[in-house]
Amino acid sequence: MKLVEEHGVPLKFTYLPQISNNIQRAKTWFADAFKKxxxxxxxxxxxxxxxxxxxxxxxxxxxxxxxxxxxxxxxxxxxxxxxxxxxxxxxxxxxxxxxxxxxxxxxxxxxxxxxxxxxxxxxxxxxxxxxxxxxxxxxxxxxxxxxxxxxxxxxxxxxxxxxxxxxxxxxxxxxxxxxxxxxxxxxxxxxxxxxxxxxxxxxxxxxxxxxxxxxxxxxxxxxxxxxxxxxxxxxxxxxxxxxxxxxxxxxxxxxxxxxxxxxxxxxxxxxxGSFTVGESGGALYKILYQKQQNDREKWNMINSSFITTLPDTWAINKRFIMLPLNRWHDSYERVLLGGLTCDSDDYYNSEQHTNAIYLPKYNKDKPLYIGFFNTGAYQETIGGFGGLQHCLIPTPKHILIQRDADGNLKTRVFAEQQKSENLLGILGYEPETKVEAAKANSISKSKI
Known part of the structure; x- marks a missing residue:
């Protein structure tokens, strides 16, 4: 929640110490087996x-x-x-x-x-x-x-x-x-x-x-x-x-x-590959809104897209650990999770062996944040980091968490959230410069 408060959501993070941790775990297992x-x-x-x-x-x-x-x-x-x-x-x-x-x-x-x-x-x-x-x-x-x-x-x-x-x-x-x-x-x-x-x-x-x-x-x-x-x-x-x-x-x-x-x-x-880097990654979202589509199905809409930020969830039906970040002690309800794109496949509807997700009850006055964990392998490259995204949903802000020389954790921004001009440039459009935008704005005001 501290990361959410400092950087906002949607947010991707990479916790770098876990990479070294897993490498050393594997080296220890093999050293022990060789010795035995x-x-x-x-x-x-x-x-x-x-x-x-x-x-x-x-x-x-x-x-x-x-x-x-x-x-x-x-x-x-x-x-x-x-x-x-x-x-x-x-x-x-x-x-x-x-x-x-x-x-x-x-x-x-x-x-x-x-x-x-x-x-x-x-x-x-x-x-x-x-x-x-x-x-x-x-x-x-x-x-x-x-x-x-x-x-x-x-x-x-x-x-x-x-x-x-x-x-x-x-x-x-x-x-x-x-x-x-x-x-x-x-x-x-x-x-x-x-x-x-x-x-x-x-x-x-x-x-x-x-x-x-x-x-x-x-x-x-x-x-x-x-x-x-x-x-x-x-x-x-x-x-x-x-x-x-x-x-x-x-x-x-x-x-x-x-x-x-x-x-x-x-x-x-x-x-x-995945064992090395997978557990270092996470993706954080906010529940924007809840849609009651019928008597049984409630859709919690996240402020991003599963197709663009966690492509394996829909491409190969991969499951990640999903948990609420706050309101753990509130009442829970059964929900489905939907992404922002206008695509019927942009959803996440099961956690491991069940066909349901339970999250704290939606309350528009009490914001709910959720996290997907162990997402560090493949998701950025398959999702086309820094490139075009489905329905032009921007790539989230990405931060790195690592230890400094004294062993203390520190964060730094690796990439800000994608901007409109990034996508327009890729698509071949000429984004308005600040001067052109200001000029257009002054003309519109004079007409008014």
């Missing part, structure tokens, strides 16, 4: 930049001795900028995922040619080795991404990304084994649903480990396994996930399979 199982190998934490490319996020994350994973050509430009500032060095692993063409290949090659040997392109299709070889001077390392089988509920069976389980060993023999310019370092295993304690995940992990051990027997340079597909984050107050157990069991399973197949255990890389 006497695991031979190193652990490397990578941050997926696609979750949030903002400089303040990368600056905070990189204070924790981590590595990064990129997805596109412009990502490499961010890497260059971070290197100039000394935030990362040539020793930082840059894992370049995604389908690579033209500019992305060129940018990866430029980075490696400049001396960043720990930039490892993850091969996604059969042509990428040749494309990279044409532009990279000298020897370079690569990884291979496995095209995992998707969960049964998906509309397709196999991921479009990577190379199929059965094709990886033949691919290595055909394009890498006798290629003196290319060295295979990593096998990349990514599960779209993330790391979860279910039969599907453990089955896919075992299939991946069988491929790894088969490759390792014929490829001595292979020494790393990337278990991509991140941890889930809290989306309900009832959320319960035993992270430490999952890490312990993953490390245990990798060691057991490698011992059975009599190969050395690999270095383990993880790629955590």
């Amino acid at each position: 199982h006497d695991y031979k190998g190193k652990y490397h934490y990578c941050y997926c930049t696609k979750s949030s490319h903002f400089k303040h996020v990368l600056d905070e994350a990189l204070t924790n001795d981590i590595h990064i994973e990129t997805s596109s050509a412009f990502d490499i430009d961010i890497v260059r900028a971070l290197k100039k500032e000394g935030k990362i060095t040539d020793k930082t692993f840059v894992l370049s995922n995604g389908f690579k063409r033209e500019q992305y290949v060129t940018n990866i090659a430029d980075l490696i040619n400049s001396g960043h040997k720990n930039c490892i392109p993850i091969i996604d299709n059969y042509e990428e080795i040749d494309l990279l070889s044409e532009e990279i001077d000298g020897k370079f390392q690569v990884g291979i991404r496995i095209a995992s089988e998707e969960e049964p509920k998906f509309e397709f069976y196999t991921s479009r990304l990577g190379i199929g389980y059965k094709n990886i060993v033949p691919f290595y023999k055909n394009q890498i084994q006798d290629n003196k310019k290319v060295e295979l370092k990593m096998l990349h295993f990514f599960i779209n649903t993330g790391i979860r304690d279910n039969a599907y995940y453990w089955n896919e992990l075992h299939k991946c480990l069988k491929v790894y051990t088969a490759l390792k027997r014929i490829c001595p340079t292979l020494d790393s396994l990337n278990i991509g597909g991140g941890f889930p984050i809290k989306n309900s107050l009832a959320f319960d996930f035993d992270y430490a157990y999952m890490v312990d069991e993953i490390v245990n399973q990798i060691k057991l399979v490698c011992e059975e197949e009599e190969v050395d255990t690999p270095n383990i890389f993880t790629e955590f």
Whole structure:
């Protein structure tokens, strides 16, 4: 409420200390598991930049001795900028995922040619080795991404990304084994649903480990396994996930399979995006008005839009923790939440497993404020931060919360709420200058 009183709503905030907190939690879980199982190998934490490319996020994350994973050509430009500032060095692993063409290949090659040997392109299709070889001077390392089988509920069976389980060993023999310019370092295993304690995940992990051990027997340079597909984050107050157990069991399973197949255990890389940055974000709104549309349905209208500020709520039906910020001890009522756009999909109508939201009763004389929490991953980039917004609803003011040198929390404004001239300029209109507006105003007054 102090933030609301100081900055107004709608308001987005990023609580930067939570980024470092989650990174250190994960590092501790892996360190404990390595020690318990006497695991031979190193652990490397990578941050997926696609979750949030903002400089303040990368600056905070990189204070924790981590590595990064990129997805596109412009990502490499961010890497260059971070290197100039000394935030990362040539020793930082840059894992370049995604389908690579033209500019992305060129940018990866430029980075490696400049001396960043720990930039490892993850091969996604059969042509990428040749494309990279044409532009990279000298020897370079690569990884291979496995095209995992998707969960049964998906509309397709196999991921479009990577190379199929059965094709990886033949691919290595055909394009890498006798290629003196290319060295295979990593096998990349990514599960779209993330790391979860279910039969599907453990089955896919075992299939991946069988491929790894088969490759390792014929490829001595292979020494790393990337278990991509991140941890889930809290989306309900009832959320319960035993992270430490999952890490312990993953490390245990990798060691057991490698011992059975009599190969050395690999270095383990993880790629955590949402887990890194998700819990740092929040969105605050005011209930503007209540509309009673029938005997049962009351619509609380927020002073912003879900489509523009929390796009995942309508695009993939994602749930976030939602709580009132004030009036906790008042009487509650069942409501639906609606956004300001004239779009029937601009609403939020359920919290976890129920089809209802309960909030303090609407009272026009007692303002009600609500917050959505753990919204730090993807929402700004998918929503098109700083660009056009649906129905021209402006992007909210965004503040950063961080600790100063003495450990005290401080806030600073990252971006003010979007203005009309920002949107008009993008749309090709010529916004009135202050001089023109003043002139027009004086003419209208003289006519009156």
